[in-house]
Amino acid sequence: MSDKSPVLLWLRRDLRLSDHPALTAAVESGRSVIPVFILDPQCETLGAAPKFRLGLGLEHFGKTLEQRGSRLILRRGDALTELRKLVDETGAGAVFWTRQYDPDAIKRDTATKEALREQGVEARSFGGHLMFEPWTVETKTGGYYKVYTPFWRAVKTRDVEAPLAAPSTMNPPQSWPASDALEDWRMAAAMRRGADVLRPYVQLGEEAAQNRLAVFLGEKVDKYNTTRDLPGVDGTSCLSENLALGEISPHQCWHAGQRALHEGKGDAEVFLKELVWREFAYHLMHHTPRILTENWREEWQAFDWNEDERRAEVKAWKQGRTGIPFVDAAMREMYVTGRMHNRGRMIVASYLTKHLLCHWRIGQKWFEDCLIDWDPAANAMGWQWSAGSGPDATPYFRVFNPVTQLDKFDKNRDYTGRWIAEGMQDPSDTALSYFDAIPQSWPMAADDLYPDPVVDVADGRKRALHAYENRGF
Template sequence: MGERPAILWLRRDLRLADHPALTAACASGRAVIPLFILDDQVETLGAAAKWRLGQGISSLSQAIEEKGSHLILRRGAAADVLTRLIAETGAAAVYWSRLYDPAARARDGAIEADLKARGLEVGTFPGALLFEPGMVQTGTGGFYRVFTPYWKSVRDRRVDPLVPAPARIPAPASWPASDRLDDWALGAALRRGAAVLPRYTEAGEAAALARLDVFLAGAIADYQAERDYPARAATSGLSEALAIGEIAPHRIWHAAQHARERGAGDGAETFLKELVWREFAYHLMVHTPHILTRNWREEWDSFPWNEDAQDLRVIAWTRGRTGVPFVDAAMRELYVTGRMHNRARMVVASYLTKHLLTHWRIGMEWFADCLTDWDPASNAMGWQWCAGSGPDAAPYFRIFNPETQRKTYDPQGAYVQAWVAEGQRNPPQGALDYFDAVPLSWRLAPSDLYPAPVVGLAEGRQRALAAYESYRSES
């Protein structure tokens, strides 16, 4: 252990198993200094995502301690923090797992070039995706713009094998100073919600692996038939763990493949498709990074969206007070738990962008602030798919009717009752938690009357269709 140490720069890979960068660092023969940096890219996360990241860091720190090591926390520009830590420790190598959003790629590329120019070893490794975006190409060498051909291209590809967590993480003779996680106050922006969200979150790698085991033992077999019913425990619940890397997509992939071989059949196949849908979002983000900020289809750039986030109908949407029960239940689930069922996400996104003709960016930014499973690629692609400006062949007529969706996917009203308190004599705890989480300035109480619809569903649909037809005829 006389070699100069290696720094393991942790980001959205908060786990010990299936972690190529950690495995390489431990195999290098060097002492390993695990490091998490609170830089400007972390500082700008939404309130719920930043809080959830803090929970993951705390859990990982404990897991690292159990391996005989320590997680060092530092705040500041990543390049500056690394430079100072290298000087303090004499580190000769820096390893990290690759990220794919434009800001992270620009930051990491500049840091890698600088470190190499100074003679340091730099190791960058996969781990966030099943398939590196540049490795998946069409027959002509381009990138896929439609999901189904992408899925067919990757469904039978080899996925990296699983790697166990190291038995020990080799420690340096002395440890550099570290910030205290509590001093970072990563949950400060949640305000009152910080007392509510922990009731719905179990952070850490061990919790993620346990959720996967529960899903494989039961719900995966009926996943195809049951996954669209938001009141049923039919999904894996792994999205927030995936978002910050508490579990590797490889582990989920291999587990689902084994389940399919053991008879889970269509359920496992559909679940694998959903995992690859996430991959497709990253594929598009890498090849068309404007999907994060602008219409993926440029012909939508002049569509007359409402871009006023203070519009009273938009405010009603954010607060779960549209007067449309399925929409309101979903928006309250989001505010209370930091998550939202996928079927509900499609309905609320369609309602905002079509019934209210409001720009998808407003919805995307609200989700970015409220989601504990926030993911830059998935959030952007999901919103653009629903709005019609994203990767879709014929989007203009897809307008979800929230009432029809409720009758189909919440026929007994269990989902609405779980989250909308008004009108119930004894509302469940989740519905009441909403009023404990929202700002006092909203002046909401479970005894309030339920609001009338801010727009009629038939009226909103006709207005959206008319706007789309007019726009198509003029463009």
């Protein structure tokens, strides 16, 4: 095909212009660039909140491209089928994309690359979603890392590529192919009335992500090691939402964090470690994809988890009605904002898997449905870490006490007051908004009595330890 033939830029979780290797390569080829997003079967199965957030991200990025004289072409169906159609319609001679690392994406992308090349179309994948490709980080014996701290030591002094600038121009094709209308995809349908409640908490796009990073490193990072554990304090970067859809790159975050560290902001290293924790999750997903669906530690395969999601205590956990304020506040924060504070994530996960002895997959699936910052690798590793079944996991005998944890990290009850309305004389607007977001079928109201604990904290801990000891852990 002619060197003047267009390049299809197949977008996935990389909705940005700057530090976008695939986009940069397409532009530098001197050919016209046609940005494309395909709502394929993998996207169709996204949970309610991630799909809603993806729809918003696509709408925003489409407008960004239009401001640059470009467009975002939307297609729905099998990825290879739609790409082939676009090749035929546009005469494109190449398809470029950013790599993804979950097993289904690898299978899809490998087959797509082989099929396009057989057709005579140049097919190239690029990095950009991670700082370190998972296969490039090895132990001294040539294996993969199973513990975070050695992984951190192995990569902390590695060179990370400097972020690429956004292209100054993008050559449009002589004519644009047809595009689906985003509204026809109904990306918010599963959110129902919750979409309007959650929408104000979303910060869309590359500019918002860069602003978040700048504010965090300029105003918050000095006390990050302390404030990141305080759910009632605005002390975290909140960048997971934007990293999940590639509205900012980890390279950009890393270099900005390094600058802050060199400026004397010591807690910036804690932020850098969190970025590497994300890399570690992808490292494990690449080398042991079973982490997504099975107990990573084989000895946990025989553990008798409760797997019945219809159980009353599981429903209470999902609805934020366990009678444990820290757990309930965190679950309600997620339902209203699409995010949950990191300390809250640890508490609710420990409570479900240890106090209630429920399978971590129940929690993993609920988070898949409710988080706008959902990430397959981070979600799986986080749940298995909390349950004790994963790599570098919290010890099985460490059962977080959600009552003492609240006393330690939310002394003034700022967090629980923000998210729990029952029993409050003057409930906060955020607490009341939860009842506007939940399904009408949930029998809950702000003037209800706050429930008694579904499981006593001390009794739940004893039951968990007894179950673990009987399994020989």
